[in-house]
Amino acid sequence: MLKQLASKSANGFDWIDISDPQHDELHETATRYNLHEELLDDSLQSDHLPKYETMRDYVFMIFRIHTESKAMEADTVQLLTHKIAIFYSKEFIVTIHRKPHALIDTLAALVTEGQCTGSFHLLNNIIKACLLTYDAPSRDLSRGLEYYEEQIFLRTRKVPLLKGMYFLKRKVDLIRRMLILSYDIIDNIDAEQGDVNTRDTRDLYIRLQNIYDALSDNINHLLSLYFNVSAQRTNDTVRILTVFSVFFMPLTFIVGIYGMNFEYMPELQQKWAYPTVLGVMAVIVLLIYLWFRRKGWL
Structure with a gap:
């Protein structure tokens, strides 16, 4: 479904948002803004990893956001994250995604209220909103880590500890991988027209990266302790x-x-x-x- 959330006459730039993209919608948008066909193909691949690519008239990027899935055994790119493809220039922004996302509606409201001063400002807000989807999961993963620590050191009842810790490790490692692959996006946004907002986005990125690095180290140490405690018992x-x-x-x-x-x-x-x-x-x-x-x- 194609929506025009901003226009040059009202906001100084166009914002086209396409969810559950159809062929005719993509073709119309590609023709209107001269978008490369191969990049459109990339935007339709559900398992495409984050990327940043500079073209002559615009920039193409793919960012993966965390899903709201609570399944313990969700440990793949498709299950843990959703993709948002972004075509950006000073004149327009095109966002393409398969499922509707609340963050798009929130940002659309900001544009309507005049709180986005330009396409670059909106792009920074989109990337920041995407990063924030990893904030709450980091707290959930931390609580999960604390639970397994308690089970290993303080409890005697039997629980499927190894299986739970395996999926916890898979989730942490996958999210770390998504953040690492997203570095080029953050770095280029802050370098192109860096200001207070882009530096705030970079700070958020660094904070999340440090959190997930610490979680990864802790889960690896916990696994080692689990095997040591099991061997001791x-x-x-x-x-x-x-x-x-x-x-x-x-x-x-x-x-x-x-x-x-x-x-x-x-x-x-x-x-x-x-x-x-x-x-x-x-x-x-x-x-x-x-x-x-x-x-x-x-």
Whole structure:
């Protein structure tokens, strides 16, 4: 669906927004503003990564914004992000996206109220609004990280920790990748006509990048701690089982001897043989216990 959200007569520049693009709408817009066909093809690719490309009369960029999906197992570019393609010049802005986005309506309201002084100002606001879609997810991911830390260190109940941490790591790494690939867009916008607004956008970008870098480091450390704690718990279990086996090995040896079916075993005919053997077993257990205590193994 094609909408004209700003016009040269009223705002000094044209803003054409196309959601769920159709062939005739794209062809009409491309003809009107002399847009390259290959760039239009890029704008229709749902999994295209962020890019910045300078043409003779305009600039083409693709920015990916975070979706509102809450699915734990969403870990791909298509599931976690949506694409917005932007054609920009001083005379016009064309935005192309498959799904409607609230940020477009918010920015359209700013244009209507006269709060955008030109196409570059609007472009900066679009990029800033796209960046802000990563702000709330960073807090959700931080809370998820804190939850898994609590489960690892403070809880004993069973939860699918490894699976949850895997998807958490995938989300953080994917968002970091989107931000890294978006650097050229931020850098070129701030370098072309840099002002207070573009520097504010760059500061937002740097803050988000630092947040997701820290999240990535923390989740990697948490995974290492998870495996170390799991190994430690396994070692504790093996140690306990080893202690029990050490206690029972000599007792099993004695029982094995007197369980042999030989006809001549003198001890079997003695009146005090049974309590004597039990006493010997008790003494052996006590000596093993004292030895373990002395070594600090119990």
